Amino acid sequence: MSAQQALPDDYDTSVFAVPTAHCAGCMSKIERGLNALPQVASARVNLTARTVTISHDPLLDDQRLTEELEKLGFESRRKRRDVAKPFSAVKPLLGPLAVAAFAGMNIMLLSVSVWSGAEGTTRQLFHWISALIALPAIAYSGRPFFKSAWSALKHFSTNMDVPISIGVIVASGLSLYEVIVGGEHAWFDGALMLLAFLLAGRVLDAMMRDRARHAIDAMLGQAASGALVLGKDGALSWTAAEELAPGMVMRVAAGERLAADGEIISGSSAFDQSLLTGETTPVSRQQGDEVLAGTLNLNAPVDVRVSHAGRDTTLAEIARLMEASTQNRSRYVRIADRAARLYAPAVHSLAALAVIGWLIAGAGWYQSLVIGVAVLIITCPCALGLAVPVAQVVASGSLLRAGIMVKDGSAIERLATVDRALLDKTGTLTMGRPVPDTAALDAMSEQEQRLALALASNSRHPLSRALADSLAGRDVTPLTLTDVEELPGVGMSGTFEGRKVELRRPEKVSGTAVALTVEGGPTRLVTFADQLRPGAAQALEEMNRLGISASIISGDNADAVDRVAGELGLTARSAVSPADKQEAIADLQAEGGRVLMVGDGLNDGPALAAANASMAPGSASDVGMQAADFVFMQDSLLSIPRAVRASRATMRIVRQNFGLAITYNVFAIPLALLGMVTPLVAAIAMSASSLIVVANSLRLVRAAR
Amino acid sequence: MNGLLFLIPVAIGLGLIGLGAFFWAMRSGQFDDPEGSAARILMDDDED
Numbered sequence: 179m180s181a182q183q184a185l186p187d188d189y190d191t192s193v194f195a196v197p198t199a200h201c202a203g204c205m206s207k208i209e210r211g212l213n214a215l216p217q218v219a220s221a222r223v224n225l226t227a228r229t230v231t232i233s234h235d236p237l238l239d240d241q242r243l244t245e246e247l248e249k250l251g252f253e254s255r256r257k258r259r260d261v262a263k264p265f266s267a268v269k270p271l272l273g274p275l276a277v278a279a280f281a282g283m284n285i286m287l288l289s290v291s292v293w294s295g296a297e298g299t300t301r302q303l304f305h306w307i308s309a310l311i312a313l314p315a316i317a318y319s320g321r322p323f324f325k326s327a328w329s330a331l332k333h334f335s336t337n338m339d340v341p342i343s344i345g346v347i348v349a350s351g352l353s354l355y356e357v358i359v360g361g362e363h364a365w366f367d368g369a370l371m372l373l374a375f376l377l378a379g380r381v382l383d384a385m386m387r388d389r390a391r392h393a394i395d396a397m398l399g400q401a402a403s404g405a406l407v408l409g410k411d412g413a414l415s416w417t418a419a420e421e422l423a424p425g426m427v428m429r430v431a432a433g434e435r436l437a438a439d440g441e442i443i444s445g446s447s448a449f450d451q452s453l454l455t456g457e458t459t460p461v462s463r464q465q466g467d468e469v470l471a472g473t474l475n476l477n478a479p480v481d482v483r484v485s486h487a488g489r490d491t492t493l494a495e496i497a498r499l500m501e502a503s504t505q506n507r508s509r510y511v512r513i514a515d516r517a518a519r520l521y522a523p524a525v526h527s528l529a530a531l532a533v534i535g536w537l538i539a540g541a542g543w544y545q546s547l548v549i550g551v552a553v554l555i556i557t558c559p560c561a562l563g564l565a566v567p568v569a570q571v572v573a574s575g576s577l578l579r580a581g582i583m584v585k586d587g588s589a590i591e592r593l594a595t596v597d598r599a600l601l602d603k604t605g606t607l608t609m610g611r612p613v614p615d616t617a618a619l620d621a622m623s624e625q626e627q628r629l630a631l632a633l634a635s636n637s638r639h640p641l642s643r644a645l646a647d648s649l650a651g652r653d654v655t656p657l658t659l660t661d662v663e664e665l666p667g668v669g670m671s672g673t674f675e676g677r678k679v680e681l682r683r684p685e686k687v688s689g690t691a692v693a694l695t696v697e698g699g700p701t702r703l704v705t706f707a708d709q710l711r712p713g714a715a716q717a718l719e720e721m722n723r724l725g726i727s728a729s730i731i732s733g734d735n736a737d738a739v740d741r742v743a744g745e746l747g748l749t750a751r752s753a754v755s756p757a758d759k760q761e762a763i764a765d766l767q768a769e770g771g772r773v774l775m776v777g778d779g780l781n782d783g784p785a786l787a788a789a790n791a792s793m794a795p796g797s798a799s800d801v802g803m804q805a806a807d808f809v810f811m812q813d814s815l816l817s818i819p820r821a822v823r824a825s826r827a828t829m830r831i832v833r834q835n836f837g838l839a840i841t842y843n844v845f846a847i848p849l850a851l852l853g854m855v856t857p858l859v860a861a862i863a864m865s866a867s868s869l870i871v872v873a874n875s876l877r878l879v880r881a882a883r
Numbered sequence: 884m885n886g887l888l889f890l891i892p893v894a895i896g897l898g899l900i901g902l903g904a905f906f907w908a909m910r911s912g913q914f915d916d917p918e919g920s921a922a923r924i925l926m927d928d929d930e931d
Binding site for chain 1: 894901905919
């Protein structure tokens, strides 16, 4: 079971994303299947990141590996080298957590002996040992807090880490003084326990973000990540998108997305531009016409001379619009930091008042300072620090099980407040892909359906795939055909029991359709249309009940948009450009609205980034998924009200947690002010309040039901 | 007291060994794929 094996030096290591791998069965299928190839030295699946790392002979290129994975039944995509190593937010926190927990437990062992009555030299000795363990441990595991607190202080602001850092540092300083003078109380255990609790909260928070990002990363880039480039000698070679340069000629097969902008130099075909414009009707382009990166070639192979590649494409333009909007959102202040703004000054002035008060009352400097420090320690926001992250982690775990991925905790806070929703049409309200007309399928005989499936399953054309999917969904099994052949741009043909069977583009039909002919039988026409997502009407009704008024904003033409708007009873704006969508959101925000944008396309990217909160379906474009706060994997639109409800429930629990933390302080502070808080009292109070907050947050386990 | 002088270093030493083991495990990639590791024990065809 060693992860590394000795390899010949010249072997390549490739990482492929396999978004559909999800269980032990998938894992062994992939690993065994790939290891069976003679050119593969080792293949190992990472189920968390949904990737497979393959060491292989360089002769086995990416295309072959993709094909092999497809044979095993897994869709896959080469990961770019720079993102091959998955970034983790959890790892840098694991070390500090382990150290804090280890040191905390060892010191607690010594503290218990002190509390149960160790005195004199024994207590001295135990305190010294505690100090030796605690000081380096605090210095190491407190760094995440100290760093963040320091950067906040540098900008004359404060966050939750400031009171935490001050509490921990002051507690350690006072304890060290006590140890040196041979005093009675040392607070090392409390300081380390505090760090361990808070680090555990952060690790959970980071885990949730890692998980969502891994899942999204695995789905990214199923669009073209490169193209087949036609060399001068007529040879075709696979070139990655970032290596394409103007002047190159790429051959784009039917069903492929373009990796760069360019001009068609031979062939003609229909292109689906919905990713860029939202327009669903395919446009036909021929020799001399311009085609854009990200559009889908529907019918026939074409040769395209690249005019703009990489950062110069229309795609990159949209990316720049998005960057501007993202900065806008980063001004949002998270609820924990808003609480800290009130909490930190209150606690610090209270501690100062305690010292002054005891001095006036006639206590000595030393005694007054000890009481001031006790106030700082007991109010150190252990429960407050856990109040927000634990609730958000539990809620996002629940959302994840419901198929909704949350990018980070602040997304939940922002979604809870929305009162307006803008929905894109293509791909968001609708499925965004052609679905064959059910009536047309019903009209076919069983044999015809089985023949259609046999032909369609042999082609990668989007219409064939859609037909094959919906026939397979009806439990139709394919018949065996001979002489199956694909004529690019025309259709599929084959022979069944001596009769010719064809699935082809119909002669004269408006809209999207295919025709099935069996020699000697009638021609069956199957029309395709984009359909509303399931649950759309119910989702809108539920959103209405949640106080969110929705409307459609789409780049598609007025006819198509009005049809959907009429069906759902919504107001709509059509033929809107990406920049106008962004502006529409800014207008609503200026009126005081808090806007949820739901969209999937590239053209929605800027709007998704500009809105207060945003959601994208799992079928969305890369840009859509990266810009959105939430990604929902199910087809049903009911995910939207579900996420809103869960977010609002989370914020309710967060406010309760704040209430609990404040109640705790109401009891604890008077004790501290009276000088009755010993390290034992502090340890009990801190862990009790933390546990109560965690227990309250666990009620969110079913938040996404 | 004498017993303590002996026992405390032993207790802390054992703890340090545990901590060291954890750091070694983290560095060598044992926590890279927690979901995969959980699923791997269910694979009954692990020949190597």
